[in-house]
Amino acid sequence: MGKPETIIDKIWKKHVVHQEEGKPDLLYIDQHLVHEVTSPQAFEGLRMNNRKVRRPDLTFATMDHNVPTINRQVVKDEISKKQMETLKQNCADFGIKLADMFHPDQGIVHVIGPQLGLTQPGKTIVCGDSHTSTHGAFGALAFGIGTSEVEHVLATQTIWQERPKSLNVKVIGDLGPGVTAKDLILAIIGKFGVRFGTGYVMEYTGEAIRNLSMEGRMTVCNMSIEAGARAGLISPDQKTIDYLEGREYVPNGEAFYKAAEEWLALATDEGATYDHTVTIQADEIEPQVTWGTNPGMCVPIGGNTPVVADSDHKEDVKRALEYMGLEENQPITSIEIDHVFIGSCTNSRLSDLEKAAAIVKGRKVKDHIKAIVVPGSFSVKLQAEAAGLDKVFTEAGFEWRESGCSMCLGMNDDIVPAGGRCASTSNRNFEGRQGNGARTHLVSPEMAAAAAIEGRFVDVRNFAGVLS
Ligand SMILES: CC(C)[C@H](C(=O)O)[C@@H](O)C(=O)O
Numbered sequence: 001m002g003k004p005e006t007i008i009d010k011i012w013k014k015h016v017v018h019q020e021e022g023k024p025d026l027l028y029i030d031q032h033l034v035h036e037v038t039s040p041q042a043f044e045g046l047r048m049n050n051r052k053v054r055r056p057d058l059t060f061a062t063m064d065h066n067v068p069t070i071n072r073q074v075v076k077d078e079i080s081k082k083q084m085e086t087l088k089q090n091c092a093d094f095g096i097k098l099a100d101m102f103h104p105d106q107g108i109v110h111v112i113g114p115q116l117g118l119t120q121p122g123k124t125i126v127c128g129d130s131h132t133s134t135h136g137a138f139g140a141l142a143f144g145i146g147t148s149e150v151e152h153v154l155a156t157q158t159i160w161q162e163r164p165k166s167l168n169v170k171v172i173g174d175l176g177p178g179v180t181a182k183d184l185i186l187a188i189i190g191k192f193g194v195r196f197g198t199g200y201v202m203e204y205t206g207e208a209i210r211n212l213s214m215e216g217r218m219t220v221c222n223m224s225i226e227a228g229a230r231a232g233l234i235s236p237d238q239k240t241i242d243y244l245e246g247r248e249y250v251p252n253g254e255a256f257y258k259a260a261e262e263w264l265a266l267a268t269d270e271g272a273t274y275d276h277t278v279t280i281q282a283d284e285i286e287p288q289v290t291w292g293t294n295p296g297m298c299v300p301i302g303g304n305t306p307v308v309a310d311s312d313h314k315e316d317v318k319r320a321l322e323y324m325g326l327e328e329n330q331p332i333t334s335i336e337i338d339h340v341f342i343g344s345c346t347n348s349r350l351s352d353l354e355k356a357a358a359i360v361k362g363r364k365v366k367d368h369i370k371a372i373v374v375p376g377s378f379s380v381k382l383q384a385e386a387a388g389l390d391k392v393f394t395e396a397g398f399e400w401r402e403s404g405c406s407m408c409l410g411m412n413d414d415i416v417p418a419g420g421r422c423a424s425t426s427n428r429n430f431e432g433r434q435g436n437g438a439r440t441h442l443v444s445p446e447m448a449a450a451a452a453i454e455g456r457f458v459d460v461r462n463f464a465g466v467l468s
C-alpha cells in the first residue's frame with residue numbers, strides 16, 4: 001500500500017499530461033459541457049485560428065440560461081436569441097451534440113450532466129459556468145472556466161491549472177428532521193464565510209454527507225463556489241453507483257461493474273491528509289434564510305437580521321440591509337415576500353419538486369404572490385408531471401413552467417421587479433441577481449413552498465406532515 005491519498009490527489013495524478021517547474025499543470029479533460037452564454041467567442045476563436053474541436057465526442061451542449069419558460073417559440077430578447085442561434089450553428093459546424101430548447105435532453109447544464117450519466121466519478125469536467133462544481137457530487141473533479149479557457153479546451157481537450165490545496169469540510173452528526181442539504185450548505189457558508197474555500201478544492205465528508213441522497217449532494221456541491229472554492233466534491237459510494245446504473249452515457253453490463261469498482265476505489269483513503277479541515281455539527285443546523293446580498297449572510301429561521309453595531313463587517317451589513325429593505329434586528333419570520341421561485345441548478349431536480357409539493361398539497365399560495373416552479377430539465381418536468389406534481393402546484397396557485405435557468409438570474413423573461421422580494425431556491429442573492437433592484441432570499445424548496453403559502457418566512461418544521 002502506498003501513502004493514503006485523497007480523491008483529489010488521485011484524480012489529479014491521473015489527468016496531468018504535462019508538468020513543468022514554475023508553471024501550472026496541464027490537465028486532461030474528460031467531459032466538456034457547453035451552454036449558449038459563455039461559448040460564442042470561444043467558437044469564434046477556433047474559426048479565426050482555423051482549428052477544429054479536438055474531441056467533439058467529449059463535448060456536450062445545451063441551452064439553458066436564455067430559454068423562455070412559457071412560450072418556447074418566442075425569444076423576446078435579441079441577445080438571447082442570437083446566443084442560442086449561434087450555439088446551434090456552432091454545434092452543427094463543429095460536430096457537437098446539442099440539446100436545444102426543443103430537445104428531450106434539454107435542461108440546465110448541471111442538471112442534465114448527471115441525469116444523462118455524462119457526469120461520472122473520477123472524471124475531470126469543465127464548463128464555462130461557475131456552478132460546474134455541482135458534478136463533484138459524483139466524485140468528479142468539476143470546475144467552472146472562463147471563455148478563453150473554453151476555447152482552449154475545445155481546441156486541445158486540456159487546460160492549465162494550478163494544483164489546488166485540499167480542504168476537508170467535515171460534517172459531524174446528522175441533519176434533523178425538516179433540515180435539508182440546502183440548509184446545510186447555507187449554514188456552512190454562513191459559518192465560515194464566502195471566501196473560506198479560496199484556493200481549495202473541498203471534499204465534503206462525514207455522516208450527514210453520506211446520508212444525503214445524490215440530489216442532496218448535488219445541492220451541497222453546487223454551492224461550493226459560493227464559498228470561494230475552485231470545486232467541491234464527495235467521494236463516491238454505493239449511492240453514487242446506484243444513481244448512475246442504467247443512465248444513457250454510462251457503460252452497461254460487465255463494463256459497468258468494472259467501472260463501478262474503479263469508481264469506488266477513488267474514494268479518499270483512510271488516513272489521507274488534507275491541507276486544511278473545518279468541521280460543523282449537523283444536528284445543530286436549522287432551516288436557513290439569507291437576509292443579505294451574499295449567500296453567507298444567512299441565519300436560522302428563528303433568528304433576526306443582524307445589528308450593525310454588533311457586526312464585524314458594519315459597512316457590508318448596513319449596505320445589505322438597505323438594499324434588502326430590512327431593519328436591523330428584524331425577525332426573519334416577519335419578512336413578507338411577493339415572489340417565490342422554485343428552480344435552478346441548486347434545487348430543481350425531481351426530489352426537490354416532490355418535497356416542495358408535499359408542503360403545498362391541498363393548500364393555497366397567498367393571494368398577491370407570484371410563485372413559479374421551473375423544473376431543471378425537460379426530463380424532470382415529464383417525471384414530475386407523471387407523478388401529478390404539476391397539478392399539485394397549479395391547484396395551489398403556482399405557475400408550472402418549461403425547464404431552464406429562469407428566475408435564477410435576469411437573463412430571460414423571468415424577472416423579479418425592482419423592490420420585489422423573492423423566496424428563491426437558487427444559489428445567489430447578489431444585488432440585482434433576479435432583476436434590477438430585486439431582493440432575493442435563498443432557502444430550501446420546502447422553505448420556499450411554505451413561504452408561498454404563508455406569505456412570509458415560516459419554519460417549515462411546523463407544517464403538518466413535514467416531520468413524519
Ligand atoms: C452565465 C454564467 C456565466 C453564470 C456562471 O458562471 O455562473 C451563471 O450561470 C450564474 O449562475 O451566474
Ligand code: SF4
Nearest residue numbers: 131344345405408409
Ligand atoms: S440555474 Fe442559475 S446558477 Fe445554475 S447555471 Fe443557471 S443561472 Fe447559473
